[in-house]
Amino acid sequence: MAASRLPFHAPCIQIAGIRDEQEVRLLLEAEVDYLGFPFRLPVHAPDLSEASAAELIRKTGIHARAVCITYETTPEAIVGLCHTLGVAAVQLHAPMPLGALQELRRLAPELGILHSLVIGRDPLDQLAQQLQRLAPFVDGFLTDTFDPTTGASGATGYIHDWQTSAAIVRAAPRPVILAGGLTADNVAAAIAAVRPAGVDAHTGVEDHAGRKDPDRVQAFVREARKGFALLKTQD
Numbered sequence: 001m002a003a004s005r006l007p008f009h010a011p012c013i014q015i016a017g018i019r020d021e022q023e024v025r026l027l028l029e030a031e032v033d034y035l036g037f038p039f040r041l042p043v044h045a046p047d048l049s050e051a052s053a054a055e056l057i058r059k060t061g062i063h064a065r066a067v068c069i070t071y072e073t074t075p076e077a078i079v080g081l082c083h084t085l086g087v088a089a090v091q092l093h094a095p096m097p098l099g100a101l102q103e104l105r106r107l108a109p110e111l112g113i114l115h116s117l118v119i120g121r122d123p124l125d126q127l128a129q130q131l132q133r134l135a136p137f138v139d140g141f142l143t144d145t146f147d148p149t150t151g152a153s154g155a156t157g158y159i160h161d162w163q164t165s166a167a168i169v170r171a172a173p174r175p176v177i178l179a180g181g182l183t184a185d186n187v188a189a190a191i192a193a194v195r196p197a198g199v200d201a202h203t204g205v206e207d208h209a210g211r212k213d214p215d216r217v218q219a220f221v222r223e224a225r226k227g228f229a230l231l232k233t234q235d
């Protein structure tokens with residue numbers, strides 16, 4: 001696997017959709033590696049304001065673990081948003097021209113760049129092409145689920161065809177994080193099936209009110225670590 005500039009280490013666990021300091025503390029205590037802050041998305045409303053997120057990231061000292069999740073596509077807007085928030089990495093969910101990705105790297109060489117690949121919307125051969133085209137400009141990929149009923153391609157709460165993600169992991173010259181409908185109940189099986197560098201969850205670790213649930217978070221981390229440990233014994 002090619003060396004990655006991303007601050008991510010593998011295996012890693014990311015949890016997205018953080019609302020406040022209580023949730024940050026909970027995730028840090030559970031030893032979650034990366035915390036995702038979604039902003040400027042077409043489908044979902046933000047969980048908190050950009051200013052509040054910036055203050056939260058600063059106050060809790062999580063710069064190196066904080067990831068901005070966004071549909072922004074212009075390099076200047078992405079860099080501005082990431083600098084305002086004080087995150088170490090960005091997770092891009094909208095397609096960008098390669099020139100724009102290159103410009104993003106030039107403007108912010110220290111910023112880790114993850115790019116999502118949407119499973120269930122784009123056919124595998126198209127995903128494979130995307131993977132190879134994007135790889136020189138990004139540090140990693142995240143496979144996520146498309147929900148045709150809402151048009152959402154993130155935070156859907158649905159799993160996708162793990163065989164497709166497994167094929168992407170095998171073909172990818174960069175680390176791949178698996179997302180989409182992961183919970184404590186399925187994450188170990190997902191890791192065994194896909195063999196990703198990391199896993200990501202949002203809705204599967206929340207309660208009915210959309211708050212991070214301590215028991216679900218802890219169980220998710222425990223099961224994910226078990227899944228990764230098992231993979232290691234098979235290497």
Ligand SMILES: O=C(O)c1ccccc1NCC(=O)[C@H](O)[C@H](O)COP(=O)(O)O
Binds near residue numbers: 036041158203
């Ligand atoms: O997290 C969001 O709100 C979000 C919204 C739109 C696009 C992507 C988004 N997040 C990306 C993630 O990394 C989520 O954690 C991922 O989609 C998994 O979500 P879930 O299926 O709810 O576990």
